[in-house]
Amino acid sequence: MDRRKFIKCLGCTAAAAAASQTDFLPRALGGLQNAYAFSYTEKLSKVEARFYKKLEEGGIECGLCPRHCRITDLERGYCGVRENRDDVYYTLVYGLPCALNIDPIEKKPLFHFHPGTTAFSLATAGCNVNCKCCQNWDISQSRPEQTKNIDMPPKDVIDICRERKIPTIAYTYSEPVIFYEYMSDIAELGHKHDIKSVMITGGYIEKEPLAELIPRLDAIKVDLKAIRTDYYRDYVDGELQPVLDGLVQMKKAGIWLELVYLVIPTLNDSDAEFKELARWIKTNLGSDVPVHFSRFHPQYLLKNLPMTPEATLQRAHDISKAEGLDFVYLGNLPGHPAESTYCPGCGEILIERRGYRVAPRNLKGNRCGSCDREIPGRF
Amino acid sequence: MVPLYIICMSRVVVVKYSGNADNKFLDKKQYRRLLETALGKLARDADYKTYIMQRFPKGAVGMKTNCLAAFNPTLSPLIDALSELITKNSKIDNNDLIVWERTNKELKRAGYKLNASSFGRRYLGTDSSGVGYDDSQFYSAGKVDSMVTRILTRMVDHNINLGVLKHHSIAGMSAGMKNMYGAVHNPNKYHGNNCSPFTADINNLEPIKSKHRLTVIDAVRVQYDKGPGFNSKYMGYYNGLVLSENPVAADSVALMILDHLRRENGLPQLAATSQKVKYLEAAEKIGLGTANIKSIDLQVAVVASDGTTSTGDLF
Numbered sequence A: 001m002d003r004r005k006f007i008k009c010l011g012c013t014a015a016a017a018a019a020s021q022t023d024f025l026p027r028a029l030g031g032l033q034n035a036y037a038f039s040y041t042e043k044l045s046k047v048e049a050r051f052y053k054k055l056e057e058g059g060i061e062c063g064l065c066p067r068h069c070r071i072t073d074l075e076r077g078y079c080g081v082r083e084n085r086d087d088v089y090y091t092l093v094y095g096l097p098c099a100l101n102i103d104p105i106e107k108k109p110l111f112h113f114h115p116g117t118t119a120f121s122l123a124t125a126g127c128n129v130n131c132k133c134c135q136n137w138d139i140s141q142s143r144p145e146q147t148k149n150i151d152m153p154p155k156d157v158i159d160i161c162r163e164r165k166i167p168t169i170a171y172t173y174s175e176p177v178i179f180y181e182y183m184s185d186i187a188e189l190g191h192k193h194d195i196k197s198v199m200i201t202g203g204y205i206e207k208e209p210l211a212e213l214i215p216r217l218d219a220i221k222v223d224l225k226a227i228r229t230d231y232y233r234d235y236v237d238g239e240l241q242p243v244l245d246g247l248v249q250m251k252k253a254g255i256w257l258e259l260v261y262l263v264i265p266t267l268n269d270s271d272a273e274f275k276e277l278a279r280w281i282k283t284n285l286g287s288d289v290p291v292h293f294s295r296f297h298p299q300y301l302l303k304n305l306p307m308t309p310e311a312t313l314q315r316a317h318d319i320s321k322a323e324g325l326d327f328v329y330l331g332n333l334p335g336h337p338a339e340s341t342y343c344p345g346c347g348e349i350l351i352e353r354r355g356y357r358v359a360p361r362n363l364k365g366n367r368c369g370s371c372d373r374e375i376p377g378r379f
Numbered sequence B: 001m002v003p004l005y006i007i008c009m010s011r012v013v014v015v016k017y018s019g020n021a022d023n024k025f026l027d028k029k030q031y032r033r034l035l036e037t038a039l040g041k042l043a044r045d046a047d048y049k050t051y052i053m054q055r056f057p058k059g060a061v062g063m064k065t066n067c068l069a070a071f072n073p074t075l076s077p078l079i080d081a082l083s084e085l086i087t088k089n090s091k092i093d094n095n096d097l098i099v100w101e102r103t104n105k106e107l108k109r110a111g112y113k114l115n116a117s118s119f120g121r122r123y124l125g126t127d128s129s130g131v132g133y134d135d136s137q138f139y140s141a142g143k144v145d146s147m148v149t150r151i152l153t154r155m156v157d158h159n160i161n162l163g164v165l166k167h168h169s170i171a172g173m174s175a176g177m178k179n180m181y182g183a184v185h186n187p188n189k190y191h192g193n194n195c196s197p198f199t200a201d202i203n204n205l206e207p208i209k210s211k212h213r214l215t216v217i218d219a220v221r222v223q224y225d226k227g228p229g230f231n232s233k234y235m236g237y238y239n240g241l242v243l244s245e246n247p248v249a250a251d252s253v254a255l256m257i258l259d260h261l262r263r264e265n266g267l268p269q270l271a272a273t274s275q276k277v278k279y280l281e282a283a284e285k286i287g288l289g290t291a292n293i294k295s296i297d298l299q300v301a302v303v304a305s306d307g308t309t310s311t312g313d314l315f
């Protein structure tokens, strides 16, 4: 690939995405291919994975996420992107993103992290859970042979960010935990060049890899999909407790953290759940962690359910505020007042948002311009 | 007269070749003799020609290979012999036969020449241009939802599962049913709890279940431990094939063979290990077939090198 052409293309893609509100990246890359004879690679990587151990009886056990897949020769873990070859475990997606774009940081969403800036966003195939409502299922639930991948080692990612003056890299769309080695190496290299990294994740990761990763990242956004274990079992194919443990670990480590809760009609939208969620957050993470309640659109395996009514989102908002959370946002509702940031002290508007348009109002550095209260985040 | 309860039982035919004292690979002719004998036995009162005519009257026939382990795949003499029997004894010709796998790479690694043309027996991976997984529908028979290869949903009318009997360190065994992991886009989601009930679920997906006609498990050379990757140190020889229309019954008999070879080689039965084969029971529970050996009408035949056949014992 001619990298200059590619960088130029990204500009076009980002502009087109902003204009059309379509952001899905394989499609964007498809457009690039037509315009610039952009080429994909069919090869898979063979970079030794981290956090696995060999088993006495043969095979390996992966310790990257709470699944602890036990994998025999030639087989892959649940995520589909890690393979045992002769009892050496490899990541097959190192340097092989299948989705790339330049997004507003608000789209992650991260509202208290350098608002109004952009993030070079990338993903590989694969995921370690299987949410029935996944909006990127065509890459997250695919194996890397089934996606169109391009050859982009960490250095190329950093070069693009430097040339385009993109301050942040976002590991997003699918599940970055499953491309841990790639993400970790990019993030480390990025810090050497003052480029920040944010992980947009379901938070299904083991303690040790998370502990090693946190210093390389600058912010994490976690999709907390529900506060009930049965939801995680039935609609995520995962477990809730490791996610909660991970959130506490992140908070204790001091990394900037925001949460998204996708509200799905009938599945996780009761008053009791909203209350339980707010109380858990307040007790375990603190009232200053921003929470985004996001509107569900029917897709993937949940096409039978309707879009979330605005009233339900409002209810989630009101209950969370009443329980004492300071920053409660509503997502996928462009134009709603709860897209904006208000000072929890005096109620003054600090950052006004309309969709991805961001206008600073009364924020002075990281303080409210009206009452001087400190506003948590990285501004 | 055959009692009615026997007729209703799932028939599994094991056909052994007694002329392979030095455990060589079988050639097409030898496989063909085994297949003729076995299909004749599956035909009950008819002969193998009638059986083929009735089971594969017309349409396109898929043959799902198992090429995961490049050095221990479904072998081409078996495919050639089966193809010949079908084309000679039905209205189906070579153009209507599709030998298929998950990927072209796996077929090629196992020594097959790809053929995606419109002429001759096709050799296709699901990743061949114009094939892919059928994204018009997700199929589910349990916890996981999957897209199924278009080879099954759009291209063939009948499918023959050409599994290779071997040890599998997660499921315990790979024979026929495990081979169908190659039909879905997300096989990695089906590996928990010794692949149970997942192996049953995959075989219960509508396009897989409805197109299934026959399981043919190659048990000539059987890797009885450290599978599914190839490991010559654990290669045993049974010199036989297992055939059945009932996928669960075929695998249940295959498990007996695998356990027999393990016993002969000083290894514990799989049921006594952490690699217990659990999916058979799960499959029986959902009505996919018979796992209880007592309910299986097991026929064992022995073919000698001169082509004569006789009845025999499983071991």
Ligand code: SF4
Pocket (backbone or CB within 6 Å): A062, A063, A064, A065, A066, A067, A068, A069, A076, A077, A078, A079, A080, A082, A127, A128, A177, A178
């Ligand atoms: S990262 Fe992948 S292979 Fe490792 S435990 Fe999680 S799902 Fe399994």
